[in-house]
Amino acid sequence: MKTRRPKVIPFSLDATFFFERAVQSLDRYHYDKALKYFRRAVEYEPDNPVNHCNMAGILSEMGRYEESNDVLRSVLDRIDPDMTECYYYLANNYANMELYEAAEDALVRYLENDAEGQFLEEADELLDLLHYELNRPTKLSTIKSKENLFDHDRARELLEAGRFSEAVRLLEDIIVRQPDFLAARNNLGLAYYYMGLFDKSVQTISEVLEAEPGNLHALCNLAIFYQHSNKAKQLARLMEVLRKTVPFHPEHVFKLATTLGIVGEHHAAYRHFRRLLRTGELTGEPSLHHFAAVAAANIGRYDEAQRFWQQAERLDPESEVPPFYLRKLERIRTGEETPPTHYHFHLPFDEQFRKWERSPEMVSEALKRDPLIRSSFFWALRHGDRRTKTQVIQALGLVADDEVIDALKAFLVDPGEDDEIKRVAVLVLRSIGLQDPLTVAFSGRTLTLEARRRTARLPVWDTAWQHVLEKAMEQMSGLYDVVQQHDMMTLWVDYLSRVYPQVPKLRNAEGWAAALEYWTAKMHRQTITYSDLVRRYGASQASISRYANRIDEACGIREKLKMSLNLSLFNEQG
Structure with a gap:
């Protein structure tokens, strides 16, 4: 008789296993289960401060602030006194408990001991809240990172206004003064990216991650950079990290959710947006409801998308955004249109x-x-x-x-x-x-x-002017180099500037374009004939000649060419 082998599939119970179970429970909003699994993770790795902070974060989300604080104080007292972000978490908990003096003490302690400023932006917002609630400014004389906060706030305002080069100059100055100001370095990376300086943006964000590998803002920014530069392999590796990330602070949850949406991870983005809405801290923000609606529409939850956009409309009745998407929603439901893919309000x-x-x-x-x-x-x-x-x-x-x-x-x-x-x-x-x-x-x-020449400022740029330019560019492509084409464009702007606002009717775009090529060839001493221009542009010789004369009358090209030729002969003889 053969001995039957037991049909048991072995699996390993460790901290990672319980962490993943906790995240799954969080996604389903089962906070009690998530807390249980995070407690088990702590039991398996009692000396890992991250496990304790995850547990503190769940307790805070459940409104059990005092228990959360007990865990955080335990981390600082017994496990890792250098985990200074616990002071920031304590400050948030105390603020939620309306213990503003205690919140101030914890926040100042955090800023005094964390010069790198992982939560610098959020800490500044909390300082504003405490200033309002306590009706007095916080004493900041010993805070290492405070000296550059004002400039950093100004740089953020410049970024939001689209004034990227000004923001870059200010952020570069901040980093020279305080190289470990990671929030400023993060925003500098964003500013470089908005200006199209991709290599510099990646290098700057990489410097943040070298100093702090888990910096969420840097990880999210890098994911967006990779998405828009089609770097699929790098993005895939980074997404493995972001999918497993469970932020503690609402602003970090918001950052992660919008990043996941931008890179097309709409299911994950939707879960995080729902989590934010359930906690109630940002429910007054119409943009949050809009983002949740975008995520819902992309995963086929159209009824929920409708409710979110309706709520955004109630919160911001003057905005055109929610009504626009509510009108589109029926066509999205039927497949006539695709859901929006951008996460901008x-x-x-x-x-x-x-x-x-x-x-x-x-x-x-x-x-x-x-x-x-x-x-x-x-x-x-x-x-x-x-x-x-x-x-x-x-x-x-x-x-x-x-x-x-x-x-x-x-x-x-x-x-x-x-x-x-x-x-x-x-x-x-x-x-x-x-x-x-x-x-x-x-x-x-x-x-x-x-x-080549100075021109008057043109207050507008007319589509008819552009049409002439495009005709000339089309015919000159392959026959003239980019410098010669640039000179043709400069000549056209020069002519328009000189005759503006009495610009003639440009009904014959081909004739004007041929005239521009004629003078460009002459300026660069290239052989050109009217018969060649007539053949290529389809305009009559009389038209091309008439328009060439008009350009010359305004710009004095023949006279300039004569002077150039005489100077050339003089130089050769000399």
């Missing part, structure tokens, strides 16, 4: 631009007045499709402040951007009167485009 860029297409003044005013719209334009400049980027560049030309000029210059040196769109950016920069040499990455080469 504003209208899609195309929808915004459609409203303003017939009124350039409205675009200019909106960009100057509304930081959120301005920021969305800069975002679209980096992540929109070809048509959207062209629209954005032309719209930004209406504002033409230093921030716009810096953004367009950064766009020109990005090797990943389309050459044709860069030509539009060059044109806009010249049309608004920028005379500096421009460094441009064209077709794998880095070139410096000198300004």
Whole structure:
């Protein structure tokens, strides 16, 4: 008789096993079970302070603040006195218990002992709350990281307003003064990214993670960078970490949830948004309900998406965003339209631009007045499709402040951007009167485009002018190098600037484009004939000649060419 082998599948019970069970319970909002599993994880690894902090976090979410504080004090007293973030958690618990003096003491203790400032941004917000509740400022004389907080707050405001180059300058100064200010370094990485300086942004975020491998803001920022640069392998490795992360603080939960949504992990994002809504700390934020609706729509929970958007509408009745998506929802239900994939509390860029297409003044005013719209334009400049980027560049030309000029210059040196769109950016920069040499990455080469002539500032850029330019670019492509094409664009802007506002009707775009090529060839001493232009452009010789004469009358090209030729002969003879 054969001995039967028991059909038992062995498995290992360890801290990781119970941690994963706790996370599963959290996802289902079974807090009692989650607490039980976190307690078991503590039993298996009693000297691991992270397990204790997870348990304290669950107790805090359940409203059992005193028990949570007992656990946190135990970590500081017995397990790891250097785990200074426990002081920050204690401060939050005391604030929730309305023990504001104790919260202040714990928060000051945290800031005095943690110069790296992992929770620096959140601590600053809590300081504002305590200032209000105690009706007096907190004594901050001994706080190591406080000296740069004001500048850091200013830099964050600049980032939110889309003024990225100003933010970069301020953040770089902060880091020179305080190299271990990780929150500032994190935001510097974001600012580099918004300006298109991808390598610098990754390097900066990597420096944060070298100092603090678990820094959630850095991990989330890096995930977004990888998503938008199509670095699938790096993103996949990073997502393994983020899926297992259970943040303690509501702002960190919000950061993780929005990041997961942006990278397409809508189920996970939805769970975290629901968790935030259940805790009640951010339920007054209309954007949170909008984000939850976006996540719900992407996983097919359309009834819940509708309720979230309706709540967002009640919280912010003046916003156009919730009504816009509620109107779209029926078409999303039937599959006629896809759910929104971006997690921003504003209208899609195309929808915004459609409203303003017939009124350039409205675009200019909106960009100057509304930081959120301005920021969305800069975002679209980096992540929109070809048509959207062209629209954005032309719209930004209406504002033409230093921030716009810096953004367009950064766009020109990005090797990943389309050459044709860069030509539009060059044109806009010249049309608004920028005379500096421009460094441009064209077709794998880095070139410096000198300004050939000064031009008056053009207050608008008309689509008819653009049409002429595109005709010329199309025919000159492959026959002229990028410097010569740049000179053609500069000539066109020069002519328009000189005759504005009496710009002639440009009904014959082909004839005007041929005239531009004619003078470009002459300026670069290339052989050109009217018969060749007639053949390629389909315009009559009389039209091309007439338009060439008009350009010459305004710009004096023949006279300049004569002077150039005489100077050349003099130099040769000398």
